[in-house]
Amino acid sequence: MTRKAQKRFDVLVIGGGPAGMAAAATTAECGLRTAVVDDNLNLGGQIWRGDSQASAPADAAQWASRVQSAGVTILAGARVVHQLEPGILIAETENEVYELAYSTLVLATGARERFLPFPGWTLPNVMGAGGLQAMVKAGLPIRGKRVVVAGTGPLLLAAASYLQKHGAEIPVVCEQASWVDLARFGLALFGQSGKLRRSLQLKRELARVPFVVDSWPVGAHGQTVLESVLISRHGRVETIPCDYLACGFHLVPNIELAQLIGCQILNGCVRVDDLQQTSVPSVFCAGEPTGIGGLELALVEGQIAGFAVANRPADAQRLFGSRDKLRHFARALDRAFRLRCELRRLPLPETIVCRCEDVTHRKLSQHNSWRAAKLHTRCGMGPCQGRICGPATQFLFRWNPDSVRPPIFPARVESLASMSPHLEPEPAEPIHSAMIGGQ
Amino acid sequence: MPETVELTVNGTRLEVPFGSTVAVAVAIAGVACRTSVTGEPRGPLCGMGVCFECRVSINGVPHSRSCQVVCAADMEVITDC
Amino acid sequence: MSVASYDVAIVGGGIVGAACADEFARRGMRVVVVERDVVGSGATGAGMGHIVTMDDSDAQFALTRYSQKLWQALRPELPEDVEYEQCGTVWVAADDEEMHEVWRKQEYYSRRGVPVEVLDSAKLQAAEPNLRSGMVGGLLVPEDGVLYPPCAARFLMERAQANGAKLYPGASVSQIGQRRVRMSEGEEIGADIIVNATGSCSPSLTAGLEVRKRKGHLAITERYKGFLHHQLVELGYLKSAHTLTTESVAFNVQPRRTGQILIGSSRQFGAEHKEVENEIMVRMLQRAQQYMPQLGELLIVRTWTGFRAATPDKLPLIGPSTQDQSVFLATGHEGLGITTSLGTARLLVDLVDGREPAIPVEPYLPSRSVKEHAHA
Numbered sequence: 001m002t003r004k005a006q007k008r009f010d011v012l013v014i015g016g017g018p019a020g021m022a023a024a025a026t027t028a029e030c031g032l033r034t035a036v037v038d039d040n041l042n043l044g045g046q047i048w049r050g051d052s053q054a055s056a057p058a059d060a061a062q063w064a065s066r067v068q069s070a071g072v073t074i075l076a077g078a079r080v081v082h083q084l085e086p087g088i089l090i091a092e093t094e095n096e097v098y099e100l101a102y103s104t105l106v107l108a109t110g111a112r113e114r115f116l117p118f119p120g121w122t123l124p125n126v127m128g129a130g131g132l133q134a135m136v137k138a139g140l141p142i143r144g145k146r147v148v149v150a151g152t153g154p155l156l157l158a159a160a161s162y163l164q165k166h167g168a169e170i171p172v173v174c175e176q177a178s179w180v181d182l183a184r185f186g187l188a189l190f191g192q193s194g195k196l197r198r199s200l201q202l203k204r205e206l207a208r209v210p211f212v213v214d215s216w217p218v219g220a221h222g223q224t225v226l227e228s229v230l231i232s233r234h235g236r237v238e239t240i241p242c243d244y245l246a247c248g249f250h251l252v253p254n255i256e257l258a259q260l261i262g263c264q265i266l267n268g269c270v271r272v273d274d275l276q277q278t279s280v281p282s283v284f285c286a287g288e289p290t291g292i293g294g295l296e297l298a299l300v301e302g303q304i305a306g307f308a309v310a311n312r313p314a315d316a317q318r319l320f321g322s323r324d325k326l327r328h329f330a331r332a333l334d335r336a337f338r339l340r341c342e343l344r345r346l347p348l349p350e351t352i353v354c355r356c357e358d359v360t361h362r363k364l365s366q367h368n369s370w371r372a373a374k375l376h377t378r379c380g381m382g383p384c385q386g387r388i389c390g391p392a393t394q395f396l397f398r399w400n401p402d403s404v405r406p407p408i409f410p411a412r413v414e415s416l417a418s419m420s421p422h423l424e425p426e427p428a429e430p431i432h433s434a435m436i437g438g439q
Numbered sequence: 440m441p442e443t444v445e446l447t448v449n450g451t452r453l454e455v456p457f458g459s460t461v462a463v464a465v466a467i468a469g470v471a472c473r474t475s476v477t478g479e480p481r482g483p484l485c486g487m488g489v490c491f492e493c494r495v496s497i498n499g500v501p502h503s504r505s506c507q508v509v510c511a512a513d514m515e516v517i518t519d520c
Numbered sequence: 521m522s523v524a525s526y527d528v529a530i531v532g533g534g535i536v537g538a539a540c541a542d543e544f545a546r547r548g549m550r551v552v553v554v555e556r557d558v559v560g561s562g563a564t565g566a567g568m569g570h571i572v573t574m575d576d577s578d579a580q581f582a583l584t585r586y587s588q589k590l591w592q593a594l595r596p597e598l599p600e601d602v603e604y605e606q607c608g609t610v611w612v613a614a615d616d617e618e619m620h621e622v623w624r625k626q627e628y629y630s631r632r633g634v635p636v637e638v639l640d641s642a643k644l645q646a647a648e649p650n651l652r653s654g655m656v657g658g659l660l661v662p663e664d665g666v667l668y669p670p671c672a673a674r675f676l677m678e679r680a681q682a683n684g685a686k687l688y689p690g691a692s693v694s695q696i697g698q699r700r701v702r703m704s705e706g707e708e709i710g711a712d713i714i715v716n717a718t719g720s721c722s723p724s725l726t727a728g729l730e731v732r733k734r735k736g737h738l739a740i741t742e743r744y745k746g747f748l749h750h751q752l753v754e755l756g757y758l759k760s761a762h763t764l765t766t767e768s769v770a771f772n773v774q775p776r777r778t779g780q781i782l783i784g785s786s787r788q789f790g791a792e793h794k795e796v797e798n799e800i801m802v803r804m805l806q807r808a809q810q811y812m813p814q815l816g817e818l819l820i821v822r823t824w825t826g827f828r829a830a831t832p833d834k835l836p837l838i839g840p841s842t843q844d845q846s847v848f849l850a851t852g853h854e855g856l857g858i859t860t861s862l863g864t865a866r867l868l869v870d871l872v873d874g875r876e877p878a879i880p881v882e883p884y885l886p887s888r889s890v891k892e893h894a895h896a
Contacts, residue, residue, distance in 0.1 A: 002816070039488055039507065040487075040488070040507065041507070041509060046487055049487075077507075082798075084798065085798075112485060112487065112489050113485060115484065115485075115490075122475070122479055122481060123480075124471050124472075124480055124481060124482035125482065126484070127482075127483060127484055127485075127486060128484060128485050128486060130485075130486065130487070131483065131484055131485045131486035131487070132486065133486070134485075134486030134487055134506070135460075135462065135463060135466070135483060135486045135506070138458075138459060138460040138462065138463050138486075138506065139455065139456050139458060139459030139460065139463040140462075140463045140466055140467075141467070224471070224480050225471075225480075225482075352475075352477075352479075355475065355481070355484070355490070355492060356476075356491060357476055358475050358476040358477040358479070369558070371557075371558060371561065372558040372561070375558060375560060375561055375565050375670045376558075376560070376601075376670055376671060376674060377601075381740075381821070381822060382491070382821065383491040383494075383502070383742055383819070383821050384489060384490055384491045385821065385822070387489045387490070388484070388485070388489070388490050405796055405822065405823055405824060406796055406823055407820055407821075407823065410491075410502075410742060410819040410820065410821050411819065411820055412816065412817060412818065412819055412820070413739075413741070413783070413805055413808070413809065413815050413816050413817070413818050413819075413820055414809065414816035414817065416739075416801060416802070416805055416820060416823075417802055417805035417806045417808075417809055417816065418802075419798050419801075419802050421799070421802075476778075500817075501742075501744065502742050502743075502819055
């Protein structure tokens with residue numbers, strides 16, 4: 001049986017990755033009662049995912065320490081499933097359900113990998129690039145195993161480096177972008193000294209790992225698990241025997257909660273103003289949901305949101321310059337790792353696209369919209385709620401996604417059945433009217 | 440802090456490094472997490488709790504996302520639910 | 521402004537419209553179906569998909585039983601994705617008053633040749649172990665079933681198209697009458713007969729229709745094979761379906777072939793928007809948990825709403841409109857649209873054809889005076 005708890009905070013931060021940690025530490029250090037809600041057991045999100053065997057990177061440890069010292073309440077292993085009413089979210093853990101009331105909300109829900117289907121992609125040991133890295137961090141033995149890394153985006157090299165450090169043998173890293181795209185991206189790095197340093201370091205670490213461009217997986221083979229991967233390289237197909245395929249096609253923002261709350265979305269990202277405020281009063285958004293931009297941007301946006309919430313506009317404004325620079329980089333990121341149209345032709349008619357319901361490409365091709373496909377094939381009606389097949393079908397068929405309905409994450413009947421009746425609303429404090437007056 | 444944790448996967452006793460997730464234990468046991476609607480073996484894809492491919496039964500609770508659960512002593516994990 | 525010409529133009533591509541298209545096309549008529557969205561995307565896509573006999577009135581029984589038999593005959597031709605399961609219904613009696621109702625239904629159905637079995641408390645528990653103990657008993661109706669409605673609608677539509685019917689999806693209609701269907705974009709379709717099969721939206725095309733939107737909520741769980749074997753309905757369902765004014769919830773769960781549990785049901789008048797309403801969802805889920813406590817631990821993957829088309833006497837409108845000789849109605853099916861779609865189509869086409877219908881049509885004619893029907 002579930003226990004129900006009602007909690008109230010000045011600031012509720014959803015997501016304990018870099019953006020969430022930065023926002024929470026900032027508001028708490030300014031004296032606001034702050035809580036962070038995250039589905040994972042530890043803070044850090046994906047990029048700073050807890051390593052069960054190693055220690056965290058310096059900046060991760062620093063922010064974690066600040067969050068701790070500032071007295072932020074951490075609600076770990078908790079996923080937001082619904083909004084009770086504006087100002088109160090419902091979150092579920094293994095054994096409890098929370099009703100979390102807030103004066104201000106910061107959405108720092110991060111991003112997830114984009115997966116594109118190709119024949120054999122559903123074989124065990126085909127995982128995301130971040131996915132395999134996360135599994136290794138969680139204890140998966142990888143020493144001596146052959147791992148092909150493929151897909152697109154900076155995550156590939158970061159994952160390859162991590163895996164190699166832990167003893168994996170990497171026959172090749174296949175990037176679908178072209179040299180031209182990457183060269184342009186490289187130029188963008190020059191404006192960002194930290195990133196440039198890291199990139200060069202990665203290059204050194206992976207010096208002996210073949211890195212090929214204009215290349216992507218066209219098939220994964222094996223009986224009950226992966227045994228080999230077929231890679232397309234300049235028109236030729238090569239077979240590479242391997243134990244794992246770490247394959248992801250960059251990132252998509254997690255905007256489901258923002259949509260549920262009614263925040264304005266543009267091009268799949270949450271719209272925010274200069275102070276990271278969304279179209280919904282008292283709701284802010286920082287990090288990847290406002291646009292995929294990486295670690296430093298998430299930290300800066302998190303701090304700006306934190307200062308804005310804490311009514312410290314001057315402190316927020318001091319970070320605008322950094323944010324601009326980093327957003328410039330984010331745009332370069334977007335352009336460099338655009339998906340090429342060849343990837344639309346990867347799935348065969350019998351390739352499964354929706355993994356929850358095993359819906360094939362052929363079945364989906366019979367429909368003209370996500371809605372129609374969903375209704376008639378049940379694609380997107382499984383527990384992933386379209387998180388995996390949604391971005392894939394958006395790319396494959398150019399379909400537009402649906403609106404969200406609760407629960408935005410599978411939730412127990414008893415959790416939803418225990419939602420409280422209408423509560424007395426607290427008078428909303430207009431924290432920002434002074435700051436936004438100029439708009 | 441103990442070095443390892445003992446649990447069972449499909450009735451077979453298994454020892455894994457302390458801090459490992461159940462998804463890792465299942466992988467070490469050499470079995471898939473679940474069988475798909477059309478009978479395919481499936482394992483973790485996203486590693487972060489959103490794809491639901493790593494679902495197993497943990498201590499009698501079905502549809503648990505094993506990549507998000509750390510192994511605890513004497514846990515009973517059953518795959519293919 | 522082109523004018524295409526057909527024998528029959530059907531407005532509405534839900535299960536009723538699709539069934540009508542199938543029937544008209546089968547009898548050799550030139551058919552066009554105009555659907556504003558996707559086939560089966562209205563109430564058809566939102567409903568529970570049960571195929572049940574109901575006995576609110578003799579007329580309701582006649583239509584549901586007639587139609588259920590048609591579904592049974594059709595079953596062998598239905599493709600996999602329609603997921604037809606004859607899981608049976610168990611009407612659950614929580615107290616002696618409801619058990620009295622069980623015996624009344626048993627007698628009513630038996631007299632009319634519908635196989636039923638009264639279950640005592642022990643038999644009920646054995647049939648559905650996850651039902652809370654302490655139930656008095658129930659009535660098993662083994663010939664009831666469930667299916668997945670959007671695919672059933674699609675099957676019927678495709679069969680109609682194989683017989684020459686035309687489908688215009690994504691096309692809105694602004695006006696019908698005088699052998700013309702006017703589209704929102706200005707195009708016109710000419711047809712000798714126009715069928716208004718637009719469900720809860722039917723009054724917007726046929727003025728004065730006594731059809732009201734009756735909102736319903738539903739939730740569906742993850743896969744839990746073996747948790748539930750039959751469709752379960754509380755006998756209080758009848759009280760809910762009967763109430764014409766207030767919002768009500770009733771326990772109604774259904775096992776899908778996938779192993780997912782569909783949880784309902786709720787009824788409200790006056791709600792115009794599709795949003796899921798927390799208060800209703802809470803009441804519905806709590807009611808469900810009262811009957812099946814273990815339901816609490818199951819994971820809900822989706823919730824949604826839909827609008828039934830409700831008439832004052834709880835019988836659908838099947839037959840010629842009283843206002844326009846070229847317009848026929850096939851609407852107002854409330855919670856029995858899936859069940860009675862096939863029967864509706866047969867009756868409607870018989871009326872148009874001038875054939876003797878298999879059951880008396882008078883109770884469903886739009887020309888009847890609609891008044892409240894008290895439960896017999």
